[in-house]
Amino acid sequence: MYAITDDTLLWEAVVSGDERAFEEVYQSAFPTLYEYGMRFIRDEAFVEESIQQLFVKVWTNKATLTNVRRIRPYLLFSLRTLIYNKIRDAKRKRISELDADYDFELEFSPESLLIRKETDAERLRSLQAALDQLTPRQKEIIFLRYYQGLDYKDITEIMDISLKGAYKLTARSLDTLRGILGLSVVAVILLLKTHAAK
Amino acid sequence: MSEQYLNYGKADFLEDASFIAYVNGTSPAAMAFWGRWKAGRPANLEEMLSAETTLKLLLSARRISPTSDRAGVVWNRILGDVRQYDLQLRIRRRRMYASAAAAILLLLVATGWWHLRTGNRNYQTRYGQTMALVLPDHSQVTLNAGSHLKYAKVWPKDGPREVWLDGEAYFDVTHLKQDTLPLKPSERFIVHTQSMDVEVLGTTFNIKDRRGMTQVGLYSGAVILRSLITQQSMQLIPGEVASMNQQTGQLQRVSEDVSTIISWKDHQLVMNKMKVSDIIQLLEDNYGYHIQVEDSTILNKQIQGVIPVKNEGNILFVLSGILQINIERKDSLIIFKQRN
Numbered sequence: 001m002y003a004i005t006d007d008t009l010l011w012e013a014v015v016s017g018d019e020r021a022f023e024e025v026y027q028s029a030f031p032t033l034y035e036y037g038m039r040f041i042r043d044e045a046f047v048e049e050s051i052q053q054l055f056v057k058v059w060t061n062k063a064t065l066t067n068v069r070r071i072r073p074y075l076l077f078s079l080r081t082l083i084y085n086k087i088r089d090a091k092r093k094r095i096s097e098l099d100a101d102y103d104f105e106l107e108f109s110p111e112s113l114l115i116r117k118e119t120d121a122e123r124l125r126s127l128q129a130a131l132d133q134l135t136p137r138q139k140e141i142i143f144l145r146y147y148q149g150l151d152y153k154d155i156t157e158i159m160d161i162s163l164k165g166a167y168k169l170t171a172r173s174l175d176t177l178r179g180i181l182g183l184s185v186v187a188v189i190l191l192l193k194t195h196a197a198k
Numbered sequence: 199m200s201e202q203y204l205n206y207g208k209a210d211f212l213e214d215a216s217f218i219a220y221v222n223g224t225s226p227a228a229m230a231f232w233g234r235w236k237a238g239r240p241a242n243l244e245e246m247l248s249a250e251t252t253l254k255l256l257l258s259a260r261r262i263s264p265t266s267d268r269a270g271v272v273w274n275r276i277l278g279d280v281r282q283y284d285l286q287l288r289i290r291r292r293r294m295y296a297s298a299a300a301a302i303l304l305l306l307v308a309t310g311w312w313h314l315r316t317g318n319r320n321y322q323t324r325y326g327q328t329m330a331l332v333l334p335d336h337s338q339v340t341l342n343a344g345s346h347l348k349y350a351k352v353w354p355k356d357g358p359r360e361v362w363l364d365g366e367a368y369f370d371v372t373h374l375k376q377d378t379l380p381l382k383p384s385e386r387f388i389v390h391t392q393s394m395d396v397e398v399l400g401t402t403f404n405i406k407d408r409r410g411m412t413q414v415g416l417y418s419g420a421v422i423l424r425s426l427i428t429q430q431s432m433q434l435i436p437g438e439v440a441s442m443n444q445q446t447g448q449l450q451r452v453s454e455d456v457s458t459i460i461s462w463k464d465h466q467l468v469m470n471k472m473k474v475s476d477i478i479q480l481l482e483d484n485y486g487y488h489i490q491v492e493d494s495t496i497l498n499k500q501i502q503g504v505i506p507v508k509n510e511g512n513i514l515f516v517l518s519g520i521l522q523i524n525i526e527r528k529d530s531l532i533i534f535k536q537r538n
Contacts, residue, residue, distance in 0.1 A: 147257065
């Protein structure tokens with residue numbers, strides 16, 4: 001997030017055909033991409049093949065990828081699109097909306113948390129019940145936001161949703177999320193608008 | 199920096215990158231900072247702790263990590279694909295260069311073909327060599343030694359037939375005129391020399407353009423001579439010979455025998471009281487010799503007779519006999535020496 005310059009230099013090296021820079025990009029991104037892919041489809045061979053195809057595509061198209069500014073969000077977006085296309089092709093049918101037909105695994109386990117008070121334990125149980133109601137998309141947002149530390153602008157780009165769409169998605173889920181996260185509707189909308197204005 | 203956090207509610211903490219990094223445990227700096235912040239017991243500590251619990255819950259999902267060998271395994275597959283791609287790219291580039299080369303070759307061939315259609319034909323005889331040619335209209339030309347003839351590869355359908363001569367040639371021109379109508383352009387046949395045009399109507403004739411003199415001998419048919427210097431014209435009848443000095447451009451009939459003039463065509467040198475100086479000129483023109491004469495009195499001797507010239511050694515042998523001289527030859531230099 002703060003290493004924009006490093007990203008730019010590293011990516012320039014990849015674009016110019018530097019194999020060591022290419023491996024550096026791969027090695028630092030592999031665990032994240034692996035986890036992200038596995039959360040879509042719990043099939044290691046499938047996910048690894050997707051990551052392989054992604055990087056081969058990056059190498060063969062490197063001459064046209066000069067406008068990549070931040071590597072991590074770009075790779076996440078590309079892997080997501082690739083997996084989506086593979087699933088669609090495998091099912092031999094057209095899916096207009098990915099979330100109509102995809103899963104995103106994110107199971108919360110509050111029992112691992114250190115409980116300070118009994119009231120907390122009670123609250124956690126109700127929170128988990130609410131969290132279990134989250135849609136795959138909402139889970140994906142949480143994963144990208146909190147597990148990967150990405151901002152909302154990155155998330156809208158990765159998930160290929162417009163800010164308007166993100167707002168709609170957020171608004172729909174806000175009743176759930178607000179209760180769990182304590183996020184206010186106004187806070188989320190302001191946040192999205194701030195990003196849109198950039 | 200800490201000031202702003204005093205106004206934070208739970209939602210604000212949940213949107214703060216530094217706070218997320220702290221709960222995540224990904225940034226030692228953030229962990230140190232928030233540790234100190236909590237120890238300061240701020241008024242909104244409860245909001246912060248509530249946010250922390252929520253975030254911990256959100257982050258409580260079991261992480262999915264590849265076993266330690268997976269990154270290397272997948273990388274080797276990627277490297278294999280990438281190396282193969284680079285190899286194929288090099289082969290494709292090589293093929294591309296090959297097809298570019300093929301395209302250039304095709305262009306050259308096309309250009310060559312175009313050149314073939316539009317260019318000129320050039321014929322040059324070496325010394326001692328004559329050449330029989332058939333023109334596109336089936337007219338026949340015999341080109342004498344050391345001469346050059348040029349004409350267009352493709353003759354225009356509605357223009358005159360034209361050839362350019364430097365040297366000496368004998369023409370037997372195909373008569374295209376089959377009617378009594380006025381002459382059409384395509385029926386004309388013109389021989390251009392440097393200083394004279396000879397226009398022809400179905401004719402056999404000899405042109406010699408050498409040493410500043412242009413000489414035309416008509417064997418049959420009709421020709422019109424046109425001096426390019428004086429614009430003077432002259433029509434010849436069969437058997438007539440005309441010559442022109444290329445300095446003055448003046449055309450005049452001369453009393454030469456046409457059959458003697460064209461005898462070269464039959465590989466004969468017909469000498470009808472021919473002066474030795476003329477024979478020497480002829481040998482120089484047709485065989486590229488340089489001839490030196492020790493005794494200049496022989497130059498005015500006249501010779502009568504026929505020498506077969508198919509073999510150039512023949513001529514020199516015959517001449518040495520007639521003139522009673524010794525002939526020395528060093529490459530193209532020939533010296534006529536007196537016998538002692």
